[in-house]
Amino acid sequence: MTGRARTIHLTVVALLATMAVGSLLMIVAGASPLHAWGQLLQKTLGERQGFGQVLFRATPLVFTGLAVAVPLRAGLFNIGGEGQLTAAALACAVVAAALPPGLPAPLAVLIATAVAFLAGAAVGAATGAMRIYRGAHEVIVAIGLNAIIAGVALWLGNRSLFVGESTRTATIPAAAQLPELGLAGSNASVSALGALAVAALMAWLLARTRVGFTWRMTGQGLDAARAAGLPVDRARVWAMTVAGGMAGLAGAHFVLGHKHAYEDGLGRGVGFLGIAVALLAQGEALAIIGAALVFGVLGQGGLAIASDVPKEMVDVLQAVVVLVAAASLGRRRA
Amino acid sequence: MTGFVASLITLGFLAQVLRIAIPYVLAALGGTLSERAGVIDLALEAKLLMGAFAAAVLGYETGSIAVGIAGAAAAGVAVAAIQALWSVRLGADQVVTGIALNLGAFGFTRYFLGVRYGQGANSPRFDGVGTGVLTNPITWIAAALVALVVVGLWQTRLGLRVRAVGERPDAVAAAGVSVARVRWAAVLIGGAIAGVGGAQLSLPVDGFVAEASGGRGYVALAAVIMSGWRPGRAALWCLAFGLADAVQYRMQTHGVGLPAELTRLLPYVLALVLLAVWPRRVAPPRALGQPD
Amino acid sequence: APARPQPATGAGAPRARIGLVFDVGGKDDRSFNDVAWRGLVRARDQLGVAITTIEPSDGADREAALRQLAAQHLDLVIGVGFIFSADLERLAREFPDVAFAGIDYAPTGPDQPPPNLAGLRFREHEGSFIVGAIAGLSTRTRTVGFVGGMKIPLIRKFEAGYVAGVKHVCPDCKVFSAYAGTEPKAFADPALGQELALAQYEGGADIVFHASGKTGAGVIAAARAKGKRVIGVDSDQFHEAPCCVLTSMVKQVDVAVFDAVADVVAGRFRGGIRELGLADDGVGFVANADNAHLLSADVVTRARALAADVIAGRIEVPSQ
Amino acid sequence: MTAPAMRVRASRRFGDCVALADAALEVAAGTVHALCGENGAGKSTLMRVVYGLERADRGELELGERIDLARHGVAQAQARGVGMVHQHGMLVPTLTLADNAALGHEPVRGGRYDRAAAARALVAAAARLGQRLDPDALAGDLTVGEQQRAELAMVAARATRLLILDEPTALLAPREVDALFAMVRAFADGGGAVVLVTHKLDEVMAVADEVTVLRAGRTVASWSAEVTAAEIARAMIGGEPPPPATRAPTPAADAAIALAIEGVAAPGPRGGGAVDVTLRVAAGEVVGVAGVEGNGQRELALAVAGLAPVARGAVAVGGVDVTRATVAARRALGLAHVPEDRHLHGLVQGASVADNVALGRLAEVGRGPLIDRAAVATLTTQLLAAHDVRPADPAARAGALSGGNQQKLVVARELDRPGLRAVLAVHPTRGVDLAASARIHARLRDVAAAGAAVLLIAADLDELLALCHRVVVMHRGALAGELAGAALAAPDARARLGAWMVGATP
Numbered sequence A: 001m002t003g004r005a006r007t008i009h010l011t012v013v014a015l016l017a018t019m020a021v022g023s024l025l026m027i028v029a030g031a032s033p034l035h036a037w038g039q040l041l042q043k044t045l046g047e048r049q050g051f052g053q054v055l056f057r058a059t060p061l062v063f064t065g066l067a068v069a070v071p072l073r074a075g076l077f078n079i080g081g082e083g084q085l086t087a088a089a090l091a092c093a094v095v096a097a098a099l100p101p102g103l104p105a106p107l108a109v110l111i112a113t114a115v116a117f118l119a120g121a122a123v124g125a126a127t128g129a130m131r132i133y134r135g136a137h138e139v140i141v142a143i144g145l146n147a148i149i150a151g152v153a154l155w156l157g158n159r160s161l162f163v164g165e166s167t168r169t170a171t172i173p174a175a176a177q178l179p180e181l182g183l184a185g186s187n188a189s190v191s192a193l194g195a196l197a198v199a200a201l202m203a204w205l206l207a208r209t210r211v212g213f214t215w216r217m218t219g220q221g222l223d224a225a226r227a228a229g230l231p232v233d234r235a236r237v238w239a240m241t242v243a244g245g246m247a248g249l250a251g252a253h254f255v256l257g258h259k260h261a262y263e264d265g266l267g268r269g270v271g272f273l274g275i276a277v278a279l280l281a282q283g284e285a286l287a288i289i290g291a292a293l294v295f296g297v298l299g300q301g302g303l304a305i306a307s308d309v310p311k312e313m314v315d316v317l318q319a320v321v322v323l324v325a326a327a328s329l330g331r332r333r334a
Numbered sequence B: 001m002t003g004f005v006a007s008l009i010t011l012g013f014l015a016q017v018l019r020i021a022i023p024y025v026l027a028a029l030g031g032t033l034s035e036r037a038g039v040i041d042l043a044l045e046a047k048l049l050m051g052a053f054a055a056a057v058l059g060y061e062t063g064s065i066a067v068g069i070a071g072a073a074a075a076g077v078a079v080a081a082i083q084a085l086w087s088v089r090l091g092a093d094q095v096v097t098g099i100a101l102n103l104g105a106f107g108f109t110r111y112f113l114g115v116r117y118g119q120g121a122n123s124p125r126f127d128g129v130g131t132g133v134l135t136n137p138i139t140w141i142a143a144a145l146v147a148l149v150v151v152g153l154w155q156t157r158l159g160l161r162v163r164a165v166g167e168r169p170d171a172v173a174a175a176g177v178s179v180a181r182v183r184w185a186a187v188l189i190g191g192a193i194a195g196v197g198g199a200q201l202s203l204p205v206d207g208f209v210a211e212a213s214g215g216r217g218y219v220a221l222a223a224v225i226m227s228g229w230r231p232g233r234a235a236l237w238c239l240a241f242g243l244a245d246a247v248q249y250r251m252q253t254h255g256v257g258l259p260a261e262l263t264r265l266l267p268y269v270l271a272l273v274l275l276a277v278w279p280r281r282v283a284p285p286r287a288l289g290q291p292d
Numbered sequence C: 001a002p003a004r005p006q007p008a009t010g011a012g013a014p015r016a017r018i019g020l021v022f023d024v025g026g027k028d029d030r031s032f033n034d035v036a037w038r039g040l041v042r043a044r045d046q047l048g049v050a051i052t053t054i055e056p057s058d059g060a061d062r063e064a065a066l067r068q069l070a071a072q073h074l075d076l077v078i079g080v081g082f083i084f085s086a087d088l089e090r091l092a093r094e095f096p097d098v099a100f101a102g103i104d105y106a107p108t109g110p111d112q113p114p115p116n117l118a119g120l121r122f123r124e125h126e127g128s129f130i131v132g133a134i135a136g137l138s139t140r141t142r143t144v145g146f147v148g149g150m151k152i153p154l155i156r157k158f159e160a161g162y163v164a165g166v167k168h169v170c171p172d173c174k175v176f177s178a179y180a181g182t183e184p185k186a187f188a189d190p191a192l193g194q195e196l197a198l199a200q201y202e203g204g205a206d207i208v209f210h211a212s213g214k215t216g217a218g219v220i221a222a223a224r225a226k227g228k229r230v231i232g233v234d235s236d237q238f239h240e241a242p243c244c245v246l247t248s249m250v251k252q253v254d255v256a257v258f259d260a261v262a263d264v265v266a267g268r269f270r271g272g273i274r275e276l277g278l279a280d281d282g283v284g285f286v287a288n289a290d291n292a293h294l295l296s297a298d299v300v301t302r303a304r305a306l307a308a309d310v311i312a313g314r315i316e317v318p319s320q
Numbered sequence D: 001m002t003a004p005a006m007r008v009r010a011s012r013r014f015g016d017c018v019a020l021a022d023a024a025l026e027v028a029a030g031t032v033h034a035l036c037g038e039n040g041a042g043k044s045t046l047m048r049v050v051y052g053l054e055r056a057d058r059g060e061l062e063l064g065e066r067i068d069l070a071r072h073g074v075a076q077a078q079a080r081g082v083g084m085v086h087q088h089g090m091l092v093p094t095l096t097l098a099d100n101a102a103l104g105h106e107p108v109r110g111g112r113y114d115r116a117a118a119a120r121a122l123v124a125a126a127a128r129l130g131q132r133l134d135p136d137a138l139a140g141d142l143t144v145g146e147q148q149r150a151e152l153a154m155v156a157a158r159a160t161r162l163l164i165l166d167e168p169t170a171l172l173a174p175r176e177v178d179a180l181f182a183m184v185r186a187f188a189d190g191g192g193a194v195v196l197v198t199h200k201l202d203e204v205m206a207v208a209d210e211v212t213v214l215r216a217g218r219t220v221a222s223w224s225a226e227v228t229a230a231e232i233a234r235a236m237i238g239g240e241p242p243p244p245a246t247r248a249p250t251p252a253a254d255a256a257i258a259l260a261i262e263g264v265a266a267p268g269p270r271g272g273g274a275v276d277v278t279l280r281v282a283a284g285e286v287v288g289v290a291g292v293e294g295n296g297q298r299e300l301a302l303a304v305a306g307l308a309p310v311a312r313g314a315v316a317v318g319g320v321d322v323t324r325a326t327v328a329a330r331r332a333l334g335l336a337h338v339p340e341d342r343h344l345h346g347l348v349q350g351a352s353v354a355d356n357v358a359l360g361r362l363a364e365v366g367r368g369p370l371i372d373r374a375a376v377a378t379l380t381t382q383l384l385a386a387h388d389v390r391p392a393d394p395a396a397r398a399g400a401l402s403g404g405n406q407q408k409l410v411v412a413r414e415l416d417r418p419g420l421r422a423v424l425a426v427h428p429t430r431g432v433d434l435a436a437s438a439r440i441h442a443r444l445r446d447v448a449a450a451g452a453a454v455l456l457i458a459a460d461l462d463e464l465l466a467l468c469h470r471v472v473v474m475h476r477g478a479l480a481g482e483l484a485g486a487a488l489a490a491p492d493a494r495a496r497l498g499a500w501m502v503g504a505t506p
Ligand SMILES: Nc1ncnc2c1ncn2[C@@H]1O[C@H](COP(=O)(O)OP(=O)(O)OP(=O)(O)O)[C@@H](O)[C@H]1O
Pocket: B150, B154, B230, B231, B232, B233
């Protein structure tokens, strides 16, 4: 099969499987599948508000999806999106809140975003370095860091950063807040456009640049790449670093585009879901946009029909989508 | 401080360490079997969660602890069966499969509770096994399983085949043994064991709560890796995790040391420091993650 | 939950449509969320309103759940838990035609909350002070314990009041204290609650007070297993362990929820912050026929007197 | 003639690749039958079908009686007295030899695997072949040669009817080959049948009673009477064999040293490896390294290439010390590497041919942080054409190329580079057919003639004798002997090298 034919085939099978399992879950819950699916689609794609929420949900998933996809292409597995996102969001909120008043909006946003990127990148770099230079499995390291960052963030918050009785930092100045897209009643902000741009940038980076080439070759054939003189170790640490930065951007999305502060639990779960998004997209930067939208529709749709079917149905469906993707990619490497 | 130290040299403390460690130990045993056979076991989290869920739901519905534990094993097998079907039969990426199963188990348990009991986060309460360690059948099952897995892996025909199949499946096939069959067996048995570990997360607290596994599957996998894929050592690592947790609880109780947010992190910090100063010595099974 | 809009009892259209989003721990945590749910059910049955509830699974989901209900332009949307505070403020501004109520609401800034947002707060430290005093008076080992859920300012309030109460009646009593963690999960981890409580009981505590939602189920299980006493929280948790639940620090979340719905139905909803303490019966302790065998009359008398002192301002209870 | 010990006829496709197209083979009891053919002719596949390890799409099999191929499997083959020693060893490295031998037939006592019984059985089987081995040694700790001998003992112990040896001599020194053939002869004389898969014609002439030739999955010839090596070669390649390789012109005596290896020690992961090797290769010189596999050649090569650390000593390229330099720095100095394991170190199997070319030539196709895709396309097209890589499709997946074409691609990328100073070529023609081998030999000759130093590590003495100005022998990690110039052309050259290879002094 050619690449395109395979993608179409995968999409069709995934769609059928999702519909079959979803319908079954709906029937068991006592709902009419026809009605429930109709509602699910109507409330996500057929309404401005619902569609805005889909975009809002998909945006951070693009970032955390990239955070998994980039190292995946370089042969590493980033399960640390949660911690990277948290560290970045906290740093971003603290710095943004401390920006001098009167700073022009674009500059404020730029600085805050850069801080988020760098904070996430630092965590990613630590994970990568532990793997490459200490031989510690990156999955184990990242799981440890996720827990440690969550704890330290709460400790810092309780000690000094949270305002009043809340678990929230000070609200950032208006200049650093991202404008909304104007999809009535939804949270979609211009960060959605940012996600598109970053995904495109990553696609270009992977396809056209030396560093992207190095990542791809390293991921596909570590030893051959090393034997050909590519700096595979450095490249993999960089891949984790950039990945951390991507997850950091998801943190910036929540702080600058949604909550306008860091609060405990911000974006929790989005790092993990990014894994599923990246896997569904087979690590392709542009396909991640589509995969994130699928997950956005399922997530928002699940909430919309929660009165008919327990909304955790969509978690099961997301798993089904990923399983189908995994199976269809199965032995194709042979 | 003296109260803290004194609290560590009690039988209660020992019991607590065991209680905490059992889910880790069983998950790690299951994970060792699966990984030894060459199948990456990132689905431990799902097996624990489904085990906890099945034990609570069946325990509540039938009123029988034994049925609950058997159900936990069956739930672990069910997850393992999908995992084996995908990994062994379809040749799917094993990491992806594991993550997907974890996601699915999380959703399924909440969905089922919602449909059946009208509440997504909790199963109805029933009388579980209580907090006793010696009176808890899972303790004895766990002890027996540690011995069985260690003996089974090193001293039985199946154990030899499992160890071989994770290294050189082609050599096993050339010896006339079905690679797929050995892998299915290892993954399913491992699933049953990890599922029973899940029962320990719901039966002692008289019910299931959403996300009862709480990342324990990942920690157990860390133990498997740090043990160099040896079941005996993996069980010891898990006891060490239980020990770290229990010490941490008592540090909090007696106000010793760091703030609560930070003492909780001790096991993780410990693991990372160990990994950093003590680089990997043992290679994983060579065929780990390879479809065939 | 299949939180399908439940038709009002009696015929005709519902008199109002009410939405409620649960906190971590979820429905049937036999504690905080459970009380809120009871208040809502009572409102449905007595006031003839239609209700919709959502149990969000995690962080990012919570705001979306509230928003989902707000976007349906229900008459009242309730967020159960302090965690919703900032989200409620923002949604109240975005949806001025919808009334919002936040349980345990904590304002996130100096500004007044919008007029369509009612913030319902409780002086938990006052109630905790009284059960602390009860613990201090009832302990035989002169050692008692506290198990909190997530370590956040709200739960610190319980701890601070409780410790003050213990020390007020028994200055040299020892108070252990421990928290279940740093994630919302800390309110829904009974296995952990059980271990924390056991550590305290084994350390010599004979009474443990928990403020940990569903995690408390483990604390109570530990008490049952050890035959020690435990103090429940939010609702009267006596029936969780009739052997052992000394009393409960009740928080009238159900009353608050019911009242908010009643106000909306009667067209007299108004925003603003209301704080309910001992004086308003917003918080209190349980002393009735059930727990009479555990709680001596002397202690009850003494506790009532202390409550009167707190209400009269003769005792200042610390909240942090 | 009595009924054959084995008769097979089979067809098998892998995707688009036709491995067997009605290939047929008949082996009589009491004979040694050579199965010849170029790489990829289908020899291994046919034998795996007989052994039950590979399914046939169509075909028939007789092992004394008709076998239902649909129900055939390894266990069935073994039950009928078939044993096979595989081309690529089939030992589990983390198990002991006894465990390996027992796999699939584990003796059980009291519910447990009886390890002691397995060890006794293996020792006894080895003794029957006149071998001694340690049943408790981990397979992975042995050299490949030792592993192969152990496998032979395990297999021979069970095989009664038919013994299949798939290219068993690649890893053996000449003396060991003689011992193996004696054993094979004895097995046949005892009434068993042997299939010896090989494409080394001298071996065929030395030991085989009968010969069958496969080409592209078909049986093209079969002889049971006298046949000459030339006839077999013609049948194998379906035409005239290419002329033998020639040597590059001898460099001037004062030619600069382009590749210097000074007292290098490079231990292997499990010990062994190179101990103390000093070797200087002048510009334009071709130096060969002979030796039985597992005597440190691999570690030496990896150390020179920069892929394994040097424990002691120094390596210099073009007079610049590169002992601690990165692979990239070595390449920038003009070092090229045709690696031993082209699957592992040569090509990124999953990437396109063009990407694989760019991989080794980033200096030429990189433009700052970007990669010039037009330059990659041009370079790739040119290399594919110049080196006759088929298919000449830059977008094809490298892993989809046949082994020979993969090797041609590596050679093209590595040896067709500007600024070449030193070449490290490790088993460059292993598993490559005659025509492709000839091209690779010619290429090595040309780069030497153009002034590069060539270090050629190879197992095939013919190859070394034909191409090299000088040949050294590695044994136990050190240089055991050296022949140069006229001595290489002397009739006793092979014998002297062979003796050094097994540690004897000639
Ligand atoms: N490769 C092996 N072959 C045979 N027995 C082994 C092997 N490895 C361990 N054993 C033995 O099996 C038993 C249980 O092994 P276990 O899983 O506890 O690993 P371990 O204690 O880490 O192994 P070891 O002590 O050898 O490092 C021990 O008696 C151990 O010595």
